[in-house]
Amino acid sequence: MKLKKLLLPALSFGMALFASGMLVAFSDSKVLALKGQPLEMLQKAFATAGGAYWALFRGSIFDPQLAQDRFIEGFYPFSETLVAATPLILTGLSVALAFKAGLFNIGAQGQFIAGAIGASWVGFSFELPVVIHTLAAMAAAIIFSGFYGGLVGLLKARTGAHEVIVTIMLNYVAAYFLLWLLSTTAFLRPGRQDPLAPEVRESAQLPHLFGEDLRANLGFFIALAAAGAIWWLLNRSTWGFRFRAVGANSAASKTAGISVARVTTSVMFIAGALAGLGGAMQILGSEPAMTAGIGGSFGFDAITVALLARANPIGTVFAALLFGALRAGGLTMQASTETPLDLVLVIQALVVLFIAAPALIKAIFRLKNVETGEAVASKGWNG
Amino acid sequence: MSLELRGITKRFGPLTANDAIDLTVGDGEIHAILGENGAGKSTLMNVVYGLLQPDEGSISVDGKEIKIESPLDALAAGIGMVHQHFMLIPVFTVAENIVLGHEKTKRLGILDLESARKEILRVSAEYNFEIDPDALVENLPVGLQQRVEIIRALIYDAKVLILDEPTAVLTPQETDELLRNMKKLKAKGTSIVFITHKLREVKEAADKITIIRRGKVVGTASPSASQEELASLMVGRPVSLDVDKNPAKLGGVTLAVSNLTISDHTGRSLVKNVSFEVRAGEILAVAGVQGNGQSELAESIVGLQEHVTGKIELEGKDITKASVRDALHAGIAFVPESREEDGLISSFSIEENLILDLHDLPPYAKGPVISQSVVSTQAEKLVKEFDIRAQSAKDSASSLSGGNKQKVVLARELSRPVKLVVASQPTRGLDVGSIEFVHERIITERDAGRAVLLFSTELDEVSSLADRIAVMYRGEFIAIVPADTSREELGLLMAGVKR
């Protein structure tokens, strides 16, 4: 029963929405003002939370207002979801792949930035024919971020330095490095001082999927292709066999002749490259002018995506779409109902919390015999 | 103090580890609990010591029923335990380990270690156990660590002392000393329950023997019973304790090790200047107590050790610096000491485990792609050949019993073209049936012309399988002797006494 596997994530999501809805409702001054009248208060609470979630839906999937001219235009917001989901798929894959090999890639943020720097620089510095320029920018991104990730793997393989600490530190290093880059003349627009890189040339940018008005671009399909490739890598290739073996039991893998050091380094390289490709998609697809905030919250989002998907590459696509919808819709929600975008963070954190505690959900809903399983094994600093 | 167990039952899900066990230990009695690996002996003792709660049954001390819900209750009732895997904190001192859980404090909760030190010195003098209260446990040799556990139990006035497989880590001489100490304790009025699967010790030291099989008590015996009788009771069928073996047909030198020295990462030598040869068609068994360098030596042959100097040659080819993969593919089958940790990946399927070291070679892989059908066919073949009891080869390896897990490891290693078999403690923790299987297989390989390097702490296994015996002590091969060397002589060599 494939459906049974979805039950837990679905319930977790439901619980998270419910809890967040309560937050929205009971922090609203108008709701709080009705303290003495419970029924009215409850009604207002429902209305407030409902309004926020309706805005969320309108901003991410379907907006009836836009559908008034032509029905298909109602789905314009979905384009925003695709745009938001693209980097999430890639960074989510980065974290998921690492999880499968027993590694924690908290560094997707820094690797994303490294990739964005590469793509941006090639994008605005050179003049190349159309497709080649895009590919060159992507290649630069992959190389920069691959090495940024591979460095972590190498350190772990050679010195045992725990990747959690190293990646957290490297995230900050990347962020400050970007900040510095955006103050150098090479990366500034001529004549201007604000930290905004020159826009990537048209020849490098990714083509839009549904016409110029909608931001959805080819990057989404590149991300899907990456997900497929990673699935194949993990489940059908000899490399993936080794990755999974080391992730499950590195001692036994070593005894069977698998080089744990090589696996660690290559996994982190690929993970870095994936996250960096996400950065490239962001630059070449939706944010052609790099700013200091290009990294956004992709680092954290990647982790939540990977956890929700239980480190499964195909599941990552769906989890990324879900959280992408939350992000895209969140902007509309913030604009039209004055509900701060931070709510999305809360929802994400709660979803993961509930997902990670199957026993808790089971206790709340009195479920029996639902498959849980661990996506990530508990490990310490020394392991 | 007498201890009585009535109807103790403990279940773990569908598995009944202890089934209505009755046991009476009299005052001042040495009572042995005999059973093979997996019979439920340790579970029973964990129940008595309060680490596990029984589902049914009662425990009485001196006729009065008591409830033991934690080790504190057990200690209060006068029951002490020396565990098979020591329950000591390596980075603490002896004194700190002993006071843990019963600390005396000065004002404000500050520890009072002085009085602990005095107590330790007093008890160790009374029983003639030398121990330094301020030594760090991780720096003590294994025999002394065990002593710390014993002293801890005695300090807290244990009247019944439970010893769980105490001789697993001792030399024959240390074992004899332990048995002597047990009798000393008995003379002072302490009752002793000792758990073991070693028939010889049971006959030497016990006043009464209770045999447990598959969770049930199947009988009691006195030490005058023969080893065969006891073994049959343990296993449930007649057991012959000898192994049939043809005389060795020797071929050329397969493995040549010269001046091998292995150090750990702090520079300490674990194996010192070892040289030996193993020829095709013979079994060289390395005997010795755990911790004298055997594990490291075994691992170094396949390249799992880092700080190695000297030379290792397989049929003339130098493989000293070879990677693990190259060593394995050069023709070495390696059965590691810990099958759960190093031999198998529990979450992988049996199929996947069977190709763990061959996954990227034809015919199991074509280039970078794994050929699933070839893998499955091969798995079926091996499951049949090695009689691996499992529902399907696609089940995860964690569902297998210990014996079957070891069979998977053997199947994997022996399905490659192999010149040398390195087996490290291959029958540890296995039931008798699996032990027989492994022994037979080792002999088969030897008769097929392979060289076998066997590491074992069980002297009986060494004596029955080996063509030649090397004794390892403190990292050196203290002697290489013929297979019919007496147990006493081997024991002396294992304790470092050269003649």
Add this chain to the structure above:
Amino acid sequence: MEWLMSAPEVRNLSAPERRRQRGIITMAVLALFGFTVFGLLPKEGQPVTYSFVLGNEWILVKEWIVNSKTGALGFSIASILAVALAAVQFRARKTSRFASIFFAATFLMSFLCWAAAGKFIPFTGLLQGALLLSVPLIFGAMAGVLSERSGVINIAIEGQLLAGAFMSGVIASLTQNTLFGLLIAPFAGAAISWLLAVFAIKYGIDQVVLGFVLNVLVIGLTGFLYKKLLIPYQSTWNSGGTFAPIEIPLLSKIPVIGPIFFSQSIIVYLMYVVVIVIHVALFKSRWGLRTRSVGEHPTAAESVGIDVNKIRFRNVVIAGAVAGLGGAFFTLGAVGAFNKEMTAGKGFIALAALIFGRWSPMGAVAAALIFGFADNLQGLLTITGTPIPSEFMLMAPYIATIIAVSGFVGKVRAPAADGIPYKRGGR
């Protein structure tokens, strides 16, 4: 160099010795770098003015004006001597802790002389500011010690700090009483760590993931409430104010040391107490012995009747309380109001300090002080203007931690059972 590498007897260096050797070589390279770049390269120096006066100390120590080139040369030569001393001690197989500290101090001074050429350095103020910046780091690191020594990884220090900052700021504002704000801060932090404890200990969830998620939960919640309540209704919700510094009579007048240590707010004084209590308790008390046993070998601890998970639970909650108290520093000790994400990653630097300090309280404090000093120095130099971009100086603590963790200059070993959930009756 050969002299350093070879030895009178043929001896294979053990790994710790090789690391120390690497450390000494690193120091030597740095010292020579300092000598050349800070000392020799500049064509002529400019005067650097060090002032040591901050308030009303007994003795007003005079300013020290030194030529930047001379100062740099002098200090870098001193640092070279320090390295030589360390090398000699290494060959004699003695520890070289004093030499390393002396090297660090002189190298830093030579750097300062070079970077601040022609500028004015309020030295005492620099150190006082350094201590202040270390306060949340020290609290955070202490929270880390409590939690991790018991065997629970605490990545959620950042969230605990932020929760403490938020609640203390809000309560202080609502009650218009900073003391009430201070009292609530530990509870806020403890609430977050209570969640960590429940999910990690009771449900066995992976602790790294959990900590991370809790951080984001707190960031999201506080950010949400900040925008929804604290900004629009600022006077009610976000005007708590700060604690005024309390000068300890007599001690605060000691030149140089006085203003730094004894002229701070109550939060800092609480910090001194917390550090001392934790250090003494961890190594000398019964609680400390049991805590460390549970973090090293929980099965052994249980076998003597210790309730492993109860100890872990309690310690994690207390850890959160400590971090929450440290969070109050941001609002009640510094800014006077809450800002979104005001902890700005200090929780992670606290974690770095914990690891840098090898999970020992005093070590973590030392590391935190170093990081605080670097942070303050960076800020000062940015204002006064220096050749090194501020971003690179900001990167320094992070890079230093990476170097530390990779064992380049010392092996770090966490408590053995850190991060591994424990189930009763088994291993």
